[in-house]
Amino acid sequence: MAVDATMPTTIVSAPGTGTSTSNKTSSTATTGIADNFQTFLTLLTTQLQNQNPLDPLDTNQFTQQLVQFAGVEQQLKSNDQLKSLIDIEKSAQATQALVYVGNTVAVDGSKAQFDKSATWNFQAEKDTSATITITNSTGQTAFTGSYPLQQGNSSFVWDGKGNDGVQWPAGAYTLTATGKDSSGNNVAISTEVQGIVDSVDLTSSPPLLSIGGQSYTTDKIKRVIRPSTSS
Template sequence: MTSGISSISSSSSTNSTTATGTSQEIAGNFQQFLTLLTTQLKNQNPLDPLDTNQFTQQLVQYAGVEQQLKSNDRLDSILSNSKAASAASATSFVGQTVTADGQVADLKDGSATWTLTPSRAAKQATITISDAKGNVVATQTKALTTGAQSFTWDGRSTSGFTSANGSYKIKVDAIDATGAKVTVDTQVSGKVDGVDLSGSAPVLLIGNSRVPIASVQNIGTGLST
């Protein structure tokens, strides 16, 4: 499992450095404020002492900066705990078969599968498969029934050649019996090989596809073709 999880040490180090730098900057300004305030009190003109209202405002500023420092420390702690919990939850997906929103699926061993969910029955649906460079490699036409259904591409191009393994994108243009356009949602299914934790949110790795964990719809769901 460890091999399927990208290291987050560099990201955590960067975030920690940024947070530390910000904290040190505020702390430095806070210390400078104290020094200026103390110096001001020591060097008051006895004949013209510091105005009481002004002194009160400065003390309020003093308290505000102190609270900001404490708040930043607490927020950093909460953020770290939240990321740790999110990472722990994401790793549980490794080895699981998931279905998630998406158009890109991997062709492997002559098979790439998507889940198609039309808003209503479609009399005719034109399914277009494109490669990673955007080139159309295959086009099929079929009817779609209401509800989620699996569509598997065997990797054969329109010209009859077998396409190389890799990532392919699906596009579905469908119409009903009256000729009105039918919206078709697309999902991808596959076994989670690993988890990338280097970003702000975990990303599941399914072959060469990257699936945000927030887009996962089902776990261990299998639909018949």
């Protein structure tokens, strides 16, 4: 186990960027309104062509109807434009999510998938003495220890060994970190999980990234981390 006060080199910050609608129902309603509008215009034109010059149509009435339908037509256009914007947003979300596949990222969270090693990142608001506890999926304590953390970012890599030196099996593990300063006051420590994006579920809205068996939306990603290279 090791605490590294230097964060892995980052190559890009990634702030995150879903609504679900019934396209069939919306399309049917839009088509129905559009058909009614065309029918109204046809009837109005026919009435104007065949009206009695001595008893003309009430212009106020059909003018009001025309204005109402014109408003409906504008609403239809607005709905189409809104749908286009939603489609563009969904496409952008999918494209952004696909970029992460195969990359190592840091996301908000405390649960990591252990397989030979597991990495968590911390951010402490001031220098602190931190107590780190790692538990498995059933809540059993796998490891606990105390480490000094400097203000800012640091990382913790667990090799899967418990306090007794016994190797724990691969699986999901949760890390909790509590800190106190030199005066014994509590210090807030936020945790991040580091792992490789295995896949993206594009059927979800917004898309879900799979990282070590856990699902995250793109807005949870804090950093994309450059893989280490050896010469």
